[in-house]
Amino acid sequence: MSHSMFSAPETHSVKQNQSAWIATAAGQPLTRTALDKPSLSTEEVEVAVEHCGLCYSDLAVLQNDWGNTRYPVILGHEVIGRVTALGANAKGVQLGQRVGIGWNASSCMHCRPCLSGNQHLCPQIELTVAEHRGGFASHIHAHWAWVIPLPDGLDAAEAGPLLCAGVTVFAPLIAHAKPSSRVGIIGIGGLGHLALQVAASVGCEITAFTSTESKFAEARALGAHHVVSSNNAQALEKQRGRLDLLISTVNVKLDWGALIATLAPQGRLHFLGPVSEPVPVAAAALILQQRSVAGSVTGAPVTMADMLLFAARNQIVSRNEHFPMRDANSAIARLASGKARYRIVLDADF
Numbered sequence: 001m002s003h004s005m006f007s008a009p010e011t012h013s014v015k016q017n018q019s020a021w022i023a024t025a026a027g028q029p030l031t032r033t034a035l036d037k038p039s040l041s042t043e044e045v046e047v048a049v050e051h052c053g054l055c056y057s058d059l060a061v062l063q064n065d066w067g068n069t070r071y072p073v074i075l076g077h078e079v080i081g082r083v084t085a086l087g088a089n090a091k092g093v094q095l096g097q098r099v100g101i102g103w104n105a106s107s108c109m110h111c112r113p114c115l116s117g118n119q120h121l122c123p124q125i126e127l128t129v130a131e132h133r134g135g136f137a138s139h140i141h142a143h144w145a146w147v148i149p150l151p152d153g154l155d156a157a158e159a160g161p162l163l164c165a166g167v168t169v170f171a172p173l174i175a176h177a178k179p180s181s182r183v184g185i186i187g188i189g190g191l192g193h194l195a196l197q198v199a200a201s202v203g204c205e206i207t208a209f210t211s212t213e214s215k216f217a218e219a220r221a222l223g224a225h226h227v228v229s230s231n232n233a234q235a236l237e238k239q240r241g242r243l244d245l246l247i248s249t250v251n252v253k254l255d256w257g258a259l260i261a262t263l264a265p266q267g268r269l270h271f272l273g274p275v276s277e278p279v280p281v282a283a284a285a286l287i288l289q290q291r292s293v294a295g296s297v298t299g300a301p302v303t304m305a306d307m308l309l310f311a312a313r314n315q316i317v318s319r320n321e322h323f324p325m326r327d328a329n330s331a332i333a334r335l336a337s338g339k340a341r342y343r344i345v346l347d348a349d350f
């Protein structure tokens with residue numbers, strides 16, 4: 001286990017006031033800590049953080065739910081900021097440019113997935129949190145390819161969640177939905193509220209599935225044509241055979257058999273939420289209608305760039321609650337309460 005990212009700088013590094021909100025062990029509150037400026041590698045870009053989203057994945061990293069967290073850890077992987085330094089070989093961005101950094105901070109750039117344009121599937125992917133200094137900091141580093149220019153027309157203060165939640169919903173919708181598609185979105189939360197907006201912008205006929213009746217009107221306002229209670233067996237039965245693409249953003253157990261039955265021939269159930277229990281799938285339900293069950297996580301840098309342009313052009317906006325960075329612990333408590341509508345963004349105040 002390496003803590004080298006927090007160790008003293010090499011002698012040629014210039015000492016500079018950088019600081020971050022750091023957790024030293026699982027579940028511990030974040031404390032503000034001064035850091036030495038790390039040396040910038042030739043392929044890296046340094047970004048001064050202006051805003052950073054807080055996502056359920058940050059909570060999972062804080063609690064070491066996935067077993068890969070290296071403490072001390074700096075959370076935050078929905079970063080908006082300005083480029084403050086460029087490594088000698090950094091390309092594609094300029095000093096002072098406003099940019100975003102999402103779930104991934106670097107990839108090897110020479111493996112088969114990287115050379116195929118699927119850098120997010122690189123076996124050597126370096127995550128922005130867990131294995132790296134994240135965005136709850138005055139500054140962050142990332143490989144230049146993963147530093148995405150923010151297009152004009154996006155509000156920098158609200159754009160952070162697009163870098164994670166936004167690209168996560170955009171990637172399967174843009175790959176698998178046509179304007180004529182009937183699309184279902186399960187869960188109207190941080191991912192779902194963006195998925196509804198993207199599907200509406202593509203022009204799909206949209207059915208939202210939620211267990212929370214108080215969200216029916218919100219789902220319609222975000223673009224849903226129909227809203228169905230996800231735990232009402234009769235309501236699900238009425239959807240049988242309809243949907244070309246059904247995207248699940250939840251992490252709770254649902255009646256997956258009934259949901260697969262809502263798929264049209266060649267329909268696809270696509271998981272974005274990590275359901276903790278295995279999903280039982282009857283092979284016959286797939287075979288006879290040529291249906292599929294799949295999943296994905298985030299997207300490649302080009303998909304992130306396309307998503308930001310698509311969001312700017314179509315006025316897709318993450319609905320965020322804001323906290324100053326010094327209130328990061330309150331923001332974490334708010335997220336954990338499940339009451340945030342729909343995402344949380346921390347505004348840097350170092």
Ligand SMILES: [Zn+2]
Pocket residue numbers: 055056057058077078103164165
């Ligand atoms: Zn995230």
Ligand SMILES: [Zn+2]
Pocket residue numbers: 107108109110111112113114115119122123124
């Ligand atoms: Zn690679």
